[in-house]
Amino acid sequence: MAENIKMLPREKVFRDPIHNYIHVQHQVILDLINTKEFQRLRRIKQLGTSSFTFQGAEHSRFTHCMGVYEITRQICDNFQRNYPSKKPGDGLWNDDERLVALCAALLHDVGHGAYSHTFEHIFNTDHEMWTQKIITSKETEINQVLRQVSEDFPEKVASVIAHTYPNPQVVQMISSQIDADRMDYLLRDAYFTGTKYGMFDLTRILRVMRPYKGGIAFDNDGMHAVEDYVLCRFQMYQQIYFHPVSRGMEVVLTKLLQRAKDLFEHNHMRDFEMPSLLVPFFEDKVTIDDYLLLDDGILNTYFTLWQSYPDEILKDLSYRFLSRKPFKSSEYDNKTKHFLPELAQIVENAGFDKKYYTATNSSFDLPYDVYNPNSNKSRTQIEIMQDDGSLIELSTVSRLVNALTGKILGDQRFYFPKSMLLKQTDDLFNNYYLEFQKHIHNDKIVM
Structure with a gap:
């Protein structure tokens, strides 16, 4: 079935602090923005618990998705203006x-759940799925909006998210080591x-992007702008x-949801x-x-109600999350990892259930990788x-x-x-405090 592409009689714009104007020219884009599923993204913070550290980080998945759309629109404009396809299979932009x-x-992010990644870890959901x-x-x-374009159009759009769409240029615009998604969320x-x-x-990166048969590359004279992006x-x-x-706030949220789940499973x-x-x-x-x-608002409402719940752990964790009382932390490595069970037990002896009041959290990133066909999650490398x-x-x-x-x-x-x-007036607690402090020094667990 031929695709029905309807243009707006007059371009619509949305004001944005990052891109100034977000330009909408297609009726289907405006209709998608107005769907209840997309509007829901206004109620999910882009950075989850980071707003407890950086008070300005109240922006939503909605604004980010709009920004990714706008960067992609600019890429398409650049490709059509400078690299239009002359014949099928020439590797230029169709x-x-x-x-x-x-x-x-x-x-691309319409499947994100409440509090995004924390919720995924507890309930084994996958936002891309x-x-x-x-x-x-x-x-x-x-x-319903996408099917107005054509019956198979929803499957085409979903295949871009799944990285199975046949045109690698389209896939790499949305998902690669330098894509519209990453560029918007870094700036935003x-x-x-x-x-x-x-x-x-x-502006410079978009200028030096160019399509080729295998995807998207960058002009040699724009390499330093790409370097800067990787470092940023x-x-x-x-x-x-x-x-x-x-x-620390993410750990409190994780333990809070885990306690609620455990209470429900035991009919409490x-x-x-x-x-x-x-x-x-x-x-x-x-x-x-x-x-x-x-x-996010629905979860926060439950947390507010749970502050009156008879279970002391659920009540306390709800209070800690809503009142910004993050868990403290110390860095450990392979040499000091064996102390963790002992430290968790000291916390328990001091009156805290170690299942809900201790946790390990590892955060690692691979800033840049080269293509490895044998890797389970091989990345599309940046080509100059x-x-x-x-x-x-x-x-x-570079x-x-x-x-x-x-x-x-x-x-x-x-x-x-x-x-x-913290030292307490309680002598028994201070014994645990002193025992705990033996292994904590300058924000690290030491021998």
Whole structure:
């Protein structure tokens, strides 16, 4: 069936602090923005618990998805203006691919759950899988809008998210080591956290991007802008995304949800207001409707109610999360890892259930990697196009990027209640405090 591509009679724009204007020219894009599934993203924070550390980080998945759409639109414009296909198979840009690229960019995060990654870890959900379900299910408004283009159009858009779409240029626009998704969240997260680490030259990078048969490459004279992007991404992960306090709040949230799940499984929630919207997740019987009903606000409402719950652990963890009382942490390594069971037991002896009041949290990132066909999650490497049209992988011509290539960077931290670092009037507790302190020095667990 031929695709029905309807243009708006007049371009619509949305004001945006990162891109100034977000330009919408297709009716289907405007219709997708107005679906209930996409509007739900307004109620999910882009950075989850990071707003407890960086108070400006209140921006949503909605604004990020709009930004990814806008960057993708600019890439398509550049490709059509400078590299239009002259004949089939020439490796240049076929503008017939524009609409599927724009829709995939806009919808790439529509499957994110409440508090995003923390929720995924507890309930074993996968936002990319849910994104594809939401796009392809005939129950959703998004699917109904996409089918107005053609009956198979939802499957085409979902295949971009699944990385199975046949045109690698479209896939790499949305998902690669330098794509519209990453470029928007680095700039947007830097802006809203009030930091400068993510401020690379987007205009220059878009200018030097070019299509080729195997995907997307970058002109040789734009290599330094690409270098800057890789370094910015590295800095954002180390300074923002891996911040110990944000992770401390994430641990509290994780333990809070785990306690609620455990109480439900042992029938201890029958005498209190049942968290009905969470029951499908507790029972692992989640429909699309169940999934889409949850957002950050719904969880926060349950946490507010649980502050009056008779279970002391659930009550305390709810209070800690809503009142910003993060767990403290100390870094450990392979030499000091064997102390963790002992430290967890000291925390328990001091009056805290170690299952809910201690945790390990590892945050590592690979700033840049080269293609490895044997890897389970091989990454699309960044290709630099030489003047003669040949391609060369970025780290072979950039000393800066080479220094980061293949190096997994981050840390491992042991989390525990802040009171384990504070002397108390209680002599018995102070004995545990002193025992605990033997292994904690300058934010690290030591021998």
